[in-house]
Amino acid sequence: MPSPLADVIRPRELDEMVGQRHLLGDNCALRKIIESGKIPNMIFYGPSGIGKTTLAEIIARKSKLEFYKLNGTTCSTGDLKDIFSRTGTLCAPDGVLLYLDEIQYLNKKQQQTLLEFIEDGRVTLVASTTENPYFYVYNAILSRCTVFEFKPVTPDEVCGAVRRAFSFLEGQYGCRVNANDDVVSHIAYACGGDVRKAINSAELCVLSGRREENGSITVLLETAKELSQKSSLRYDRDGDEHYDILSAFQKSLRGSDPDAALHYMARLLTAGDMTSVCRRLMVCACEDVGLAYPMIIPIVKASVDAALQVGLPEAQIPLADAVILVATSPKSNSGVNAIDAAMADVKAGKTGPVPAHLRDSHYEGASKLDHGQGYKYPHQFADHWTPQQYLPDAIKNAHYYEYGDNKNEQAFKNYWEKIKNIHNEV
DSSP states (O other), X not given: OOOOHHHHTOOOSGGGOOSOHHHHSTTOHHHHHHHXXXXXXXXXXXXXXXXXXXXXXXXXXXXXXXXXXXXXTTOOHHHHHHHHTTBTSTTBTTOEEEEEETGGGSOHHHHHHHHHHHHXXXXXXXXXXXXXXXXXXXXXXXXXSEEEEOOOOOHHHHHHHHHHHHHHHHHHHTSOEEXXXXXXXXXXXXXXXXXXXXXXXHHHHHHTSEEOTTSOEEOOHHHHHHHTTTTTOOOOTTSHHHHHHHHHHHHHHHTTOHHHHHHHHHHHHHTTOHHHHHHHHHHHIIIIIGGGSTTHHHHHHHHHHHHHHHOTTTTHHHHHHHHHHHHHSOOOOHHHHHHHHHHHHHHTTXXXXXXXXXXXXXXXXXXXXXXXXXXXXXXXSGGGOOOOOOSOGGGTTOOOOOOOSSHHHHHHHHHHHHHHHHHHHO
16 A cells, blocks of 8 residues: 655655754754754644654654654553563663654553653653643653644745655656646645645645646646645644634734734634634623623624524624624723622632621511611612612722723713712712
8 A cells, every 4th residue: 555645755854854943943952852862751742744753753763762653542551561561672772762643642541651661761752742732641741751842834844845745756657747836835825834734735736637748747726726625724623723713813802903803713614613703702792892892792792693693604794793893992801800809709708798788678577687778779869879888898898890991981980980079078
């Protein structure tokens, strides 16, 4: 069975790798560690197709350690023990380097088995994961490993890998491959930073290319577009990318950047995740705009209702309106700060009995308990307000709400300061 092209032309030296210059550039710490030949326990964290496995194999060739490779999705405790049994034998006289792909799938018992052997140095672990290791890998393993974060490869860097793939395929098929810069650029951008996906897309383009009379193969831009539809989308509703995009979406709304907010919403909607968009919009309307423009809450709610009623793709229209409105509205977080402060007091036990004059008096016998006695009905007073204590005695001087500096809240502040000053002077 033929291997995928990405595996066939996998780089064998550090300088051949595409991307990860922040880790492998000249004078970078990881490069120096690899070149020293003294390999520590490491975890490579990042999306798929960006060089984690490639780098592990390069490390194995540069070290004197016997190299073994397992995948966390399929390996058993027996597989681990079989490799560990080879340490200190003629099979691995200098030790074992174990590359463990998708380490997050190992259960607790398997990770504990692994811990025993990496702790005393019999096994050097190089693990990789597409999920945040601080969430999925046990602390005991993490404390003995250095985590290196791999980043998606830039389109400019991917272009070089795509050209290399076309060049290799020319030799393999024994004919010229005609792929212009637009084709190369499209594949590079469409892969979403995944070099493996870009190389395999290049191979598919050649396989479906147009055969010319002279025997060459021409890759058309239309073919590249057809084969790479939606391929740039990295999204997993249970993975880091899901939460990263949602975080960026909400922070763009809060940061009053409608263009960025629309971009992240487009990525969410393209993945079919309209529910998360609606929820975050409602949260931002209340949390980040709030009292600076209170009417935004029913407006955004109406937009969300319209989106849910019409469904995609038309739902993107009312949602876009809501996104732009939230992003460009004045901001205030005075409401969320106030409730956070009140919740903190309640959770800390700072409460107390409800004052007697505020208690329910709508039942027979309430007057005998003095419930409701002395309550002042504000609407019976000028300006519909009169001084009286509302908080429990134990926290009667507690203060939670601070008026925001926006026009709306400042108007309310001036209004109430005027009313209260009048009554205090009487």
